[in-house]
Amino acid sequence: MVHTNIYKTRREKLIKALGRGVVILKGAPEQIRTNDTEYPYRQDSDFFYLTGYSDPGAACIINPNDSDHPFTLFVLPQDPKKEVWTGWRLSFDETVKVYGADQALDIASFETESLAAMKSAAKVYSNLNHDRDHQHKMLDLVGQVRKEVQRSGGGPEGLESIGSIVHGMRLVKDEREIELMQKAADISAEAHIKAMKACQPGMTEFQIQAVLESHFVYAGGSGPAYTSIVGAGDNATVLHYVKNRDTIADGDLLLVDAAAEFEMYASDITRTFPANGNFSDAQKAIYGVVLKAQKAVVEASKPGVSFQELHDLDLRLLVEGMLEIGLLTGTADEVIKNETYTDYFMHKTGHWLGLDVHDMGKYMVDGDSIILEPGMVFTVEPGIYVNSKSKAPEKYRGIGIRIEDDILITATGNKNMTAAVPKEIMEIEALMARV
Ligand SMILES: [Mn+2]
DSSP, X not given: OOOHHHHHHHHHHHHHHHTTEEEEEEOOXXXXXXXXXXXXOOOOHHHHHHHOOOSSSOEEEEOTTOSSOSEEEEEOOOOHHHHHHHOOOOOHHHHXXXXXXXXXXXXXXXXXXXXXXXXXXXXXXXXOSSXXXXXXXXXXXXXXXXXXXXXXXXXXXXXXXXXXXXXXXXXXXXXXXXXXXXXXXXXXXXXHHHHHHHOOTTOBHHHHHHXXXXXXXXXXXXXXXXXXXXXXXXXXXXTTOOOOOSBOOTTOEEEEEOOEEETXXXXXXXXXXXXXXXXXXHHHHHHHHHHHHHHHHHHHOOTTOBXXXXXXXXXXXXXXXXXXXXXXXXXXXXXXXXTXXXXXXXXXXXXXXXXXXXXXXXXXXXXXXXXXXXXXEEEEOOEEEEOTTSOSOGGGTTEEEEOBXXXXXXXXXXXXXXXXXXXXXXXXXXXXXXX
């Protein structure tokens, strides 16, 4: 069932910000995987956010200047011969009803209708992310209209990314979005607990990946929200390790960064745990530093705090901890000033989360870091990565640790959406204990 009211509310909000602009959006194109077979289809996030439409071959026009049809959906027409292969398509009338559109038209008329809509618009907003063909098409059409209406003085002044309006809207999640994101987070949390329980030295990274991803699908998710990272030992120090082909050795730490997508919404969890169920002293030392920073940043996440302040706090605590355990030398101020910490901590503390795992939305506005508001969701994911080639004390080499939770800002503070997965050393060891 499509919750048409939610999408309608979003379009109304969008229209208020449009002025005399028109929104012309294309659904995501299908992508070939090999020869004539495609990757599983996933709708463009902005398009979905405003329409709720998730099938291929669609486009839409949101035009406040057209009082009869402010919202037109363009879809593939019914075609029994093709539908035998890909499934039944709704008729235009059914499309109008299911998606709350003012009219549904054949996708073949998208270009002509776009041209007509542009003529009365001061500006054209479109999705200008990845689909180059669509970008070029929009530029062509805007140019064409401007030529046609030159003498009457009308026509759009230019083409702008819909992101300039919609990405700001997407930053603050509504109730329904939070519900879906919590479901994605719950599925992912269950999968991480399963993976911890299943892990044994001698298993392969891909077998742990299979435990996680099978649960994502089993529990009703659409699959992983991003490519799963399952790295044992030194592989855990490679930030985007996705090969997942090695055997997990006794004494290794296993870093698992994997999470489900549920009804288009992402979650994002990382846990790091010992393959044999017990942390070594060196592993405990680094883990303790990351955990302390992670918990402090989660604790500090509340309305009124800036995203940058969270990163500064994270960095300060990681650096102090690394100095304490002898991973770095000097004073905290020197290390931060000279950026010598980047040998072991080289990414940001977190990112927005939503329809995209690295969700759209600005981090800075006019040179200032964004201030947290209720409804914003982001990850908190400090890490320390000491690869086997590093000059760190021998005992720390080959240890990579990241701990990541999904944080929702509430009116009074925050909710950790992924708190169900253990992260305390004793909790992890207890969960993994063989009885
Ligand atoms: Mn992340």
